[in-house]
Amino acid sequence: CNGLLILNEGIQxxxxxxxxxxLLDGWWRYEDEDLRIPGSPLLSPDSWQRVLEQEGFPVVLYPARSAIDLGQxxxxxxSDGWIRQTDRVYLQLGRVGNAVLPTIDITDGGQNSIAHPTLFREHVIDGILKALSLSLKIPKDSIENDQPFSDYGIDSILGTAFVKQVxxxxxxAMNTAIIFDHTSVERLADYVLATYGKELSAGFQQQADDTVARASRIAINAPDAAPAEPQTTSASIAIIGMSGQFPGAKDVDAFxxxxxxxxxxxxxxPAHYRDNDAKQAYRWGxxxxxxxxxxxxxxxxxxxEAESMNPHQRLILQESWKALEDAGxxxxxxxxxxxxxxxxxEPTGYFHESFTGSSDATIxxxxxxxxxxxGPAIVVNTGCSSSGVAIxxxxxxLRHAESNV
Structure with missing residues (x-):
């Protein structure tokens, strides 16, 4: 679900x-001299790695690293899939009249109250996720907020780099030992908010208020939006991923x-399929x-539970996952x-005492x-046409915008 960037760059x-x-215009106009190779606008491989990671590309590879001495x-x-903007906005969108404006939760609390508590928490969680993504060099979207850091391989060594990034x-100014007491993104965010919330809220509050003011000025002159209508589209729809297992073929290509x-x-x-105590009318399949x-x-x-599941259910789980991966x-x-x-x-005749394991309705x-x-999750049974009707x-x-995938 994330984009790839491929560069062919001089590095010497x-x-x-x-x-x-x-002699070209712009060759010497760089302003970040500390990133460049001295006397040149070029970046070294290490600088490229650092810049790309900071700009949301946590996975950086050099397929031709052995040829680095050739100068290219x-x-x-x-990419981690996030679009970075000059002005970072941590605001949910609401509506004022027909103009789109950020939603604000105005509280009349004490000096420590925050007007955007939910968004402030999201801001902290986002910072922790980005830090963990950079430390582990994995996409941010692959990190679960409630998953223990230890499941991602965070130990005392990696933890030091991670806490530094946070x-x-x-x-x-957290100590590395904190992540062993607050062991997930959610728990660490709770700790940061409880310990540093007052210090962090002032800067976030001003940033959010400035964004609201800018959005308000734009919205005042915005034309009235037409009421939303149910949309349909006649655009072509493509099948972009497939997976399956078949007799004598482990995948679609072999099939x-x-x-x-x-x-x-x-x-x-196979021998264990046969009933040796009874006459069997079939030996092949x-x-x-x-x-x-x-x-x-x-x-x-x-x-x-897996032992009580219809084998078809197990196959659907496996092959659906593979089909999504095949689609990219x-x-x-x-x-x-x-x-x-x-x-x-279609019903397979598989019976077990477990309803969820044998019922086709739950697949x-x-x-x-x-x-x-x-989105909707529906099982279709129209006989031989079941798969075609499902498609x-x-x-x-998709055409009626009930779903987007």
Whole structure:
């Protein structure tokens, strides 16, 4: 869900470069001399790393690092998905008349009261998340606010760098030991607010008030907005991700190769599938190779519950995750999104004492709950056309703006 930046940059000062490019307008107009290679506007690899991380690219790679002595380098960086602006705004949008204005919670408290308490807390959490992202060199969106720091590998060594980043971002002076008492982003934010809230609130308050004043001046002259109407679109909708398991094929690519080759993937049933005490009318079938490979803890499911689940439910969880990755999404980035989920499923005849494990009605809800999706989650059963109808309903949901993914 984040963008990639690919650079091909010179990283060494040369006489030829200075003579060739030094005559161009702007070559010597840089104002951040401390970042540059002395006597040149170029940046060293270390400077590029530092600048990109500060600007929201926590993952920086050098695919051709072994060729660094050649004076040029390929730099690949992944954005954390956040757009940075000159004036940082931590305000939710509300409406005054037909003009858009920030929502303000005016309190008539004492000297220590804050007019934007929720936004102030979000500001602190955002600073901690960015600091943790820079320290671990992972995208900020992959960090859970309530996940213990230890789960991300934070120890006494990494913790020192992390706390230093937090102190610089928020302007506080915490000791490294604090993160072992307040062990998640949420808990650390609570500590910062309780300990440094009064000091931090003054600067945040002034920044928020200035933003409100600017927004008010713009809104006064803004034309009246037309009432919102339900929107529909006829734009094309594309399927951009696929995943699946098939007899004789672990994924979609292998399945396609089997189709091209005309391969018969029906095989004799494994011995443990057969009932040796009864006459069996069937000995052959289409069998998935890794049908018993499922990681329940990855999906926050207990091993005991996983044993009672319809195997189809387990497959849907696995392959849906892979399909999102195939589409270029980090599935965790969809948390909170208005994303619709339609699944075509027919009864499989699988019976177990667990209702949630055997009922087809819960398949979509189970996946939607795990991914924390906020759109419709519906199971479709129209016989052989179930999958086609599910795709149709998903497209209609997108066209009518009921969902955005």
């Amino acid at each position: 000062k040369t006489v030829l470069g200075a003579l060739t490019f030094g 380098q390929i730099i690949v960086a992944e 102190n610089e971002a928020l302007g506080v 396609w190769q089997n189709l091209v080759a005309g391969k018969d993937c029906i095989a004799e049933l 289409g069998i998935l190779e890794d049908r018993d490979c499922f990681d329940p803890l990855f999906f926050n499911i207990s091993p005991r 999404y980090n599935p965790k980035c969809l948390a909170g999104e208005q994303a619709c989920l339609y699944i075509g499923a 979509a809800s189970r996946l939607s709950y795990f991914l924390n999706l906020k 149709h309903l998903a497209c209609e949901s």
